[in-house]
Amino acid sequence: MNDKLPLSLFGLSADQISEALNLDKKFQGKQIFQWLVKGATTFDEMTNLSKGLREELTAKMPSVASSKVIETQVEGSATKLAIQLFDGNVIECVLLTDKNDRKTACLSSQVGCAMGCKFCKTATMGMARNLSTEEIIEQYVHLSNITPISHIVYMGMGEPMNNMENVLRSIHYFHDEDTYNISLRRITISTCGIIPGINKLAETGLPIKLAISLVVADDRTRSSLMPVNNLYPLDKLRRALLNFQHKGGKRFTLEYCMLSGVNVDEYAANRLADFTKNLDAVVNLIPWNPAEDLPFETPTTQEIKKFTAFLDDFRVSYTRRYTKGRDINGACGQLASKNISDYELYNDVDDDDDDDDK
Numbered sequence: 001m002n003d004k005l006p007l008s009l010f011g012l013s014a015d016q017i018s019e020a021l022n023l024d025k026k027f028q029g030k031q032i033f034q035w036l037v038k039g040a041t042t043f044d045e046m047t048n049l050s051k052g053l054r055e056e057l058t059a060k061m062p063s064v065a066s067s068k069v070i071e072t073q074v075e076g077s078a079t080k081l082a083i084q085l086f087d088g089n090v091i092e093c094v095l096l097t098d099k100n101d102r103k104t105a106c107l108s109s110q111v112g113c114a115m116g117c118k119f120c121k122t123a124t125m126g127m128a129r130n131l132s133t134e135e136i137i138e139q140y141v142h143l144s145n146i147t148p149i150s151h152i153v154y155m156g157m158g159e160p161m162n163n164m165e166n167v168l169r170s171i172h173y174f175h176d177e178d179t180y181n182i183s184l185r186r187i188t189i190s191t192c193g194i195i196p197g198i199n200k201l202a203e204t205g206l207p208i209k210l211a212i213s214l215v216v217a218d219d220r221t222r223s224s225l226m227p228v229n230n231l232y233p234l235d236k237l238r239r240a241l242l243n244f245q246h247k248g249g250k251r252f253t254l255e256y257c258m259l260s261g262v263n264v265d266e267y268a269a270n271r272l273a274d275f276t277k278n279l280d281a282v283v284n285l286i287p288w289n290p291a292e293d294l295p296f297e298t299p300t301t302q303e304i305k306k307f308t309a310f311l312d313d314f315r316v317s318y319t320r321r322y323t324k325g326r327d328i329n330g331a332c333g334q335l336a337s338k339n340i341s342d343y344e345l346y347n348d349v350d351d352d353d354d355d356d357d358k
């Protein structure tokens with residue numbers, strides 16, 4: 001047995017597990033790998049290992065995962081898990097079941113977020129650290145122990161493109177046919193508009209879906225709501241998205257969080273029409289979810305109706321997203337874990353139909 005055991009066995013190949021645990025026989029690494037894919041979190045569950053080996057391994061490594069679920073909240077078709085990490089930080093992830101019975105795991109990529117979007121509860125906690133590949137994978141494992149997962153969205157706490165290496169590693173793991181065999185077309189990365197990340201995703205050539213948290217399509221308002229716009233303003237973002245599609249990127253979504261009196265008038269619709277010109281994109285309209293201490297309001301039904309009428313006039317392609325999980329703070333913009341007793345959640349789900357790439 002190695003002196004330095006890993007914090008988690010998730011994300012390792014069968015050979016890496018054999019090496020990490022210094023196993024006598026190679027097939028034992030494969031057996032453990034297969035149990036991990038089935039969702040086992042202790043050696044005790046791995047009943048095809050000898051009792052002696054299970055005991056030996058358990059003595060050294062009581063849990064094969066570095067995180068544990070500390071709370072489960074259910075509201076209708078949404079289940080939110082609070083997960084405690086090895087260092088005491090708490091993150092959250094959500095399982096959403098839609099009308100077509102698709103099970104979507106909404107995963108966090110960071111503890112907190114540095115991007116400072118004014119309408120987002122996560123921003124209020126600042127940024128603690130990136131999540132490791134295994135911490136991202138373990139969220140999936142905890143959720144898939146509730147029910148098998150069909151789709152993944154990186155829309156939880158944090159900006160995934162600021163932790164791109166670990167996010168991409170976790171995607172390769174989820175996609176691996178020896179693990180969960182999740183189609184890349186069923187995986188969505190959401191970003192507030194990190195252009196180097198969008199370029200990197202374009203360069204991979206992988207058919208992963210892209211969602212941009214646009215919120216508004218004029219620079220002055222966007223910069224006042226989202227500091228990232230000062231670094232990557234709309235014209236640059238638009239060019240990066242055109243390049244993404246030029247390189248084979250599929251139709252992407254523009255998340256439009258509707259804020260009463262801010263981005264739901266005729267001018268905003270006009271700007272959106274200009275921004276979406278020649279882009280193969282669909283706008284997802286998401287009414288803002290109330291979050292304590294944030295100075296915004298959800299638009300009224302009347303405001304939303306007027307705004308969508310403007311969008312129709314300007315021929316903007318849009319969908320109206322049904323927001324799930326609001327009562328458990330599991331809806332878009334509501335995630336803000338600080339400690340075990342005080343956490344909330346940011347999450348939403350892509351409702352588009354998709355093709356399988358297998």
Ligand code: SF4
Binds near residue numbers: 113114117158159333
């Ligand atoms: S909206 Fe996304 S990028 Fe912006 S602060 Fe919240 S989690 Fe970070």
